[in-house]
Amino acid sequence: DTAVSQTPKYLVTQMGNDKSIKCEQNLGHDTMYWYKQDSKKFLKIMFSYNNKELIINETVPNRFSPKSPDKAHLNLHINSLELGDSAVYFCASSQGSGVEQYFGPGTRLTVT
C-alpha cells in the first residue's frame, strides 16, 4: 500500500493556466505538507496544515493555495502558472507536530 500518493506524476502546462496537484495519505496522520524541489535539488517547505492551523512560508506567492477536503488529503492549487513554477512538488505527512515526515513520490511540473 502506498503511504503518501500524489497525482499526477508529471504535469506539463502553459503559462497562465491554473492547475492542481492532489495528495493523499493513508497513514492516519493529521498534519500534511507541501515542499518544492528546484533544479538544484534544494527542498523548501511551502505549507504545513492540520485541522487547526495553516502555516504558509512567507516566500510562497499567493497564487499557490492548499486545500484540504479531509484529514487524508491536501491538494495544491496553482493559479496563473509562471515559468519559474517549474519544479518537483512533494507532499508529506506526519503525526501531530512530529518531525518524522513521510514523503510522496513527487509531481514534476513543467511550465512552458
Next chain:
Amino acid sequence: GQQLNQSPQSMFIQEGEDVSMNCTSSSIFNTWLWYKQEPGEGPVLLIALYKAGELTSNGRLTAQFGITRKDSFLNISASIPSDVGIYFCAGPLLSGSARQLTFGSGTQLTVLP
C-alpha cells in the same frame, strides 16, 4: 534563517568502501533527520536523532547527533550500488505547532562497481 550546510556536495566511491558525510548549522537543533532520495522518487526517512551525542544505526547506516547540537554525521559502511542517491539532512523549524523541516543541500553519492 536557519540553514544547514552539507558536505561533501558529491562523492564518487568504489563499491565496498565506507562513506562519511556531515551536516552543520549555525543554530542549535533539537532533532536531526537523515533522508535518502533516489532518482524520480521522494525522500525516504533513514534515521531520526533526538538527543545530543546519540548514535543510531539502521543496517549499514549509522548517524550521530553532534554534542554541540549544531552538527550531525552519517556513515555508510561497505557501500553497494543501491546506495546511490542524494542524502539530505534535515532539522525542524520552529513555526507554529507544525514542525516544518529545513533541509540541507544534499550529498550526491555515486557508487562505482
